[in-house]
Amino acid sequence: MSFDFILQQVISGVAIGMAYALIAxxxxxxxxILKFINFGHGAVYxxxxxxxxxxxxxxxxxxxxxxxxxxxxxxxxxxxxxxGVLMEKVAYKPTRGRSRLTTFMSxxxxxxxxxxxxxxxxxxxxxxxxxxxxGMRIEIGGAxxxxxxxxxxxxxxxxxxxxQWFVLHTRIGKAMRATSEDMGAAYLMGIxxxxxxxxxxxxxxxxxxMAGILIGIYYSAxxxxxxxxxxxxxxxxxxxxxxxxxxxxxxxxxLLGLGENLGAGFLSSGYRDAIAFTVLILVMLFRPTGIFAxxxxxxx
Amino acid sequence: MNWFPRRIRIxxxxxxxxxxxxxxxxxxxxxHVLVLxxxxxxxxxxxxxxxxxxxxxxxxxxxxxxxxGYAGALLMIRYDLSFWFALLFGGFFAFISGLILGLMSxxxxxxxxxxxxxxFGEIVRLLAVNLVGITRGxxxxxxxxxxxxxxxxxxxxLPFYYLVIALIVLTHLSIERMVFSRFGRACIAIRDDxxxxxxxxxxxxxxxxxxxxxxxxxAGLVGVFYASWTTFFSPDSFKLDDSIMISVMxxxxxxxxxxxxxxxAIGIGALPELLRPFTTGARIAxxxxxxxxxxxxxxxxLRPQGIAGMSxxxxxxxxxxxxxxxxxxxVSVEEEEP
Numbered sequence: 153m154s155f156d157f158i159l160q161q162v163i164s165g166v167a168i169g170m171a172y173a174l175i176a177x178x179x180x181x182x183x184x185i186l187k188f189i190n191f192g193h194g195a196v197y198x199x200x201x202x203x204x205x206x207x208x209x210x211x212x213x214x215x216x217x218x219x220x221x222x223x224x225x226x227x228x229x230x231x232x233x234x235x236g237v238l239m240e241k242v243a244y245k246p247t248r249g250r251s252r253l254t255t256f257m258s259x260x261x262x263x264x265x266x267x268x269x270x271x272x273x274x275x276x277x278x279x280x281x282x283x284x285x286x287g288m289r290i291e292i293g294g295a296x297x298x299x300x301x302x303x304x305x306x307x308x309x310x311x312x313x314x315x316q317w318f319v320l321h322t323r324i325g326k327a328m329r330a331t332s333e334d335m336g337a338a339y340l341m342g343i344x345x346x347x348x349x350x351x352x353x354x355x356x357x358x359x360x361x362m363a364g365i366l367i368g369i370y371y372s373a374x375x376x377x378x379x380x381x382x383x384x385x386x387x388x389x390x391x392x393x394x395x396x397x398x399x400x401x402x403x404x405x406x407l408l409g410l411g412e413n414l415g416a417g418f419l420s421s422g423y424r425d426a427i428a429f430t431v432l433i434l435v436m437l438f439r440p441t442g443i444f445a446x447x448x449x450x451x452x
Numbered sequence: 453m454n455w456f457p458r459r460i461r462i463x464x465x466x467x468x469x470x471x472x473x474x475x476x477x478x479x480x481x482x483x484h485v486l487v488l489x490x491x492x493x494x495x496x497x498x499x500x501x502x503x504x505x506x507x508x509x510x511x512x513x514x515x516x517x518x519x520x521g522y523a524g525a526l527l528m529i530r531y532d533l534s535f536w537f538a539l540l541f542g543g544f545f546a547f548i549s550g551l552i553l554g555l556m557s558x559x560x561x562x563x564x565x566x567x568x569x570x571x572f573g574e575i576v577r578l579l580a581v582n583l584v585g586i587t588r589g590x591x592x593x594x595x596x597x598x599x600x601x602x603x604x605x606x607x608x609x610l611p612f613y614y615l616v617i618a619l620i621v622l623t624h625l626s627i628e629r630m631v632f633s634r635f636g637r638a639c640i641a642i643r644d645d646x647x648x649x650x651x652x653x654x655x656x657x658x659x660x661x662x663x664x665x666x667x668x669x670x671a672g673l674v675g676v677f678y679a680s681w682t683t684f685f686s687p688d689s690f691k692l693d694d695s696i697m698i699s700v701m702x703x704x705x706x707x708x709x710x711x712x713x714x715x716x717a718i719g720i721g722a723l724p725e726l727l728r729p730f731t732t733g734a735r736i737a738x739x740x741x742x743x744x745x746x747x748x749x750x751x752x753x754l755r756p757q758g759i760a761g762m763s764x765x766x767x768x769x770x771x772x773x774x775x776x777x778x779x780x781x782x783v784s785v786e787e788e789e790p
Contacts, residue, residue: 188563189563189564189566189567242749243749243753246753247752247753253509253562253563254752256509256562256563256566257699257703257748257752258748258749258752258753260511260696260699260700260745260748261700261744261745261746261747261748261749261752262745262749263745264696264700264741264742264744264745264748265742265745265746265749266745267741267742267745268737268738268739268740268741268742268745269738269742269745271738271741271742272735272738272739272742276738376738380692381574384567384570384571384574387567388571391564420582422578422581422582423578423582425574425578426574426575426578426579426582428571429571429572429574429575430575432567432568432571433556433557433568433571433572436557436560436564436568437556437557440560440564
């Protein structure tokens with residue numbers, strides 16, 4: 153195995169890992185507040201990607217590549233944020249206060265409804281996505297970095313830093329942290345619980361849509377069931393890094409991306425997803441609070 | 453003391469009707485659908501045992517169908533062993549796989565366990581796709597022999613129809629006996645309050661693993677049956693969607709109810725056939741899954757106890773001794789937060 157080959161796998165792993173980190177945020181923050189795994193997050197990711205795809209294809213008729221892309225991204229982020237908030241209001245809020253398994257199963261139902269509803273509307277076949285950086289590549293040693301990989305990394309990093317700032321330094325971020333620490337106490341302190349919960353869903357869904365757009369362009373394909381595996385990988389990244397923490401999600405995403413690409417490189421690319429699930433089972437076995445979790449939480 | 457309670461009467465009546473049904477139905481298509489529904493009933497009942505009675509959210513049931521199916525099919529093709537031996541071995545193989553996964557993952561609780569079992573399902577599927585030397589990969593295993601009984605080889609749908617009924621009866625009776633046994637009571641105690649059960653001396657981890665293995669073994673049997681029935685088995689025979697579909701069946705039927713999974717499985721399993729007149733081709737599958745998702749959300753919001761819970765409320769099905777125990781939801785006590 154040559155050094156160049158390993159370097160190449162590391163580069164792809166870091167780029168895709170940052171996108172996983174963006175998906176992981178959606179799981180991590182929702183779990184932090186409502187203590188349940190939002191299985192519907194993968195469906196939001198897919199819907200966001202389709203919104204961007206269709207609006208971009210439409211806008212390309214009138215505008216050049218970049219302005220149309222930016223408008224499509226904005227539309228998609230806003231659209232899926234609204235979608236995420238609606239999903240919480242319609243399907244999860246009525247089950248609040250019951251067993252969290254009920255909410256989990258409800259999110260599985262939402263995910264089925266949205267994924268296959270979309271498949272019914274647009275058909276199951278993958279659609280090709282236009283390239284953002286056609287032909288742009290940089291050689292380092294024997295490895296190649298594409299423009300898209302750099303773009304993915306930068307966008308994801310900027311968004312994660314902005315999010316960290318938002319959660320730590322704004323009023324609503326403070327409310328979100330208070331609610332995730334103790335929902336009852338936050339309510340007694342006069343916080344309207346619904347606001348931070350909605351904000352969490354909006355932010356998680358928006359970032360998920362961004363990740364979907366990046367991954368859709370990276371692999372040049374969008375299809376209705378793309379949310380299943382991507383969603384589960386985001387969850388794995390969130391768990392690996394320690395659920396509820398933003399830097400943890402980033403590190404978990406990077407670790408998953410690296411592990412997956414190196415493993416796929418050494419074994420066979422057919423095992424890519426199997427490696428991700430093996431990571432999940434190993435983390436659950438040996439370190440269920442996540443590798444980078446500071447405090448040990450006892451209950452999962 | 454009523455030794456012939458209403459529930460048994462209903463079941464006996466249903467059994468007689470299903471046994472006599474082929475006298476009136478000759479169409480192989482309808483029989484084919486009925487066998488398929490039978491498969492769903494077994495899968496839903498066995499998954500309900502671990503989800504509803506032991507309270508462990510295991511949603512990777514299709515993985516064990518695949519494991520058992522491949523194990524049995526390979527025995528029949530490569531080593532020319534009889535179907536009946538393969539059937540038992542398929543169940544045993546799934547039992548052992550369940551043991552391995554259970555020992556690794558059953559310390560997790562609730563939705564985490566759900567994600568791990570789903571992930572295991574994907575691992576099994578990817579192994580089946582990639583281990584081309586053993587499984588022939590995505591091309592699948594064709595030419596799986598049909599069962600032979602008293603020197604006669606099964607042909608047509610009818611023998612399979614009776615075989616699946618026999619398997620359903622076996623599944624239902626054994627699960628019912630287990631639920632009412634010491635083992636089943638221990639499982640229900642764990643479901644309702646694991647800490648309290650442990651305080652009463654129930655070794656919860658062992659019971660959970662055993663319940664998980666037993667439930668997986670039924671799935672393995674179904675895999676071998678399916679392989680021999682369709683004479684073909686591939687990684688796509690049972691996949692992620694099917695696992696989720698089984699969870700939907702037991703959610704709608706009533707998690708933790710003995711009879712609930714049967715109407716749940718029949719209802720959801722028959723949905724694609726009922727939708728067939730309205731749409732064509734691949735769209736049926738999408739529409740069916742979307743519809744199932746919608747029904748599931750509505751049920752979970754309005755009727756979390758499912759169909760059976762509803763009918764027990766109204767007194768249609770009498771389950772006097774264990775009624776209160778069985779009516780509780782999967783996890784009736786909210787888990788403690790960290």
